[in-house]
Amino acid sequence: MKNSLGKKIVSIFIFFSISLLYGQGFTSSAMLDKESAYIKEPVILTFDINQTDRSKVMFFDFTLTESEAYEFHRLDAKEVDSYQKAKIHYTYLIYPLKSGVIDIGFKLTQKVTTTENVAYSFSGDRDNVKGITTTDTPIKLEPLKLRVKALPEGTQVVGAFTLTHQIKNHEANAYEPIPFSVEIKGTGYPPVLETLLAPTDAYTLFKEDPQANVLRNVQRTYSTVLYHLV
Numbered sequence: 001m002k003n004s005l006g007k008k009i010v011s012i013f014i015f016f017s018i019s020l021l022y023g024q025g026f027t028s029s030a031m032l033d034k035e036s037a038y039i040k041e042p043v044i045l046t047f048d049i050n051q052t053d054r055s056k057v058m059f060f061d062f063t064l065t066e067s068e069a070y071e072f073h074r075l076d077a078k079e080v081d082s083y084q085k086a087k088i089h090y091t092y093l094i095y096p097l098k099s100g101v102i103d104i105g106f107k108l109t110q111k112v113t114t115t116e117n118v119a120y121s122f123s124g125d126r127d128n129v130k131g132i133t134t135t136d137t138p139i140k141l142e143p144l145k146l147r148v149k150a151l152p153e154g155t156q157v158v159g160a161f162t163l164t165h166q167i168k169n170h171e172a173n174a175y176e177p178i179p180f181s182v183e184i185k186g187t188g189y190p191p192v193l194e195t196l197l198a199p200t201d202a203y204t205l206f207k208e209d210p211q212a213n214v215l216r217n218v219q220r221t222y223s224t225v226l227y228h229l230v
Contacts, residue, residue: 024110024137025053026086032104036147040158040189043094043146044218045104051086057113058086059134065105071095073216084115093216095189099150103143110137159188185224190214196227205229
């Protein structure tokens with residue numbers, strides 16, 4: 001019983017966060033802010049790197065793995081110290097795009113050099129900066145898993161939005177073009193829709209690509225999407 005329970009606890013822990021110590025002289029930890037989400041519901045991921053071996057100069061390249069199962073945006077990257085005391089805190093916004101259990105993957109490369117190489121790279125004048133020579137090591141990381149729930153059938157917009165429209169003429173002759181515009185704005189997944197009006201034989205619809213203005217932070221995603229149609 002003790003072995004079975006222990007395995008279950010470890011499994012649940014890896015689902016939400018991972019914290020690992022590497023022989024390469026640093027630790028890393030990753031965490032999601034929720035255990036499950038609906039498709040297109042915002043999820044915040046934080047990833048921390050902390051150098052433990054102070055005898056080396058370390059740099060790191062980090063991002064998430066591209067996937068059809070989710071969309072991601074880096075919101076912030078804070079470096080507390082540099083060189084021999086590297087400590088970095090990353091914040092990402094993730095939108096799951098498929099239901100089921102999905103893997104959030106990572107790409108991390110550790111770049112190690114010496115203080116001599118760093119000093120040499122910045123020798124000379126400002127127009128003669130040399131590249132730093134590093135030993136690069138790809139680090140394999142276990143993905144985090146996220147349970148994603150499907151949206152109710154027919155759902156097109158996820159968030160809190162308002163819709164307004166402007167139409168130039170309310171009367172027209174047959175085959176006369178009628179320009180009009182639709183604006184959707186609010187908070188949630190950006191409401192860029194392929195189909196805004198239901199298809200009908202009563203008119204022919206011409207449209208331009210929607211103009212989207214999106215502002216993202218940890219608290220919310222605010223979008224304004226403007227559609228021009230005729």
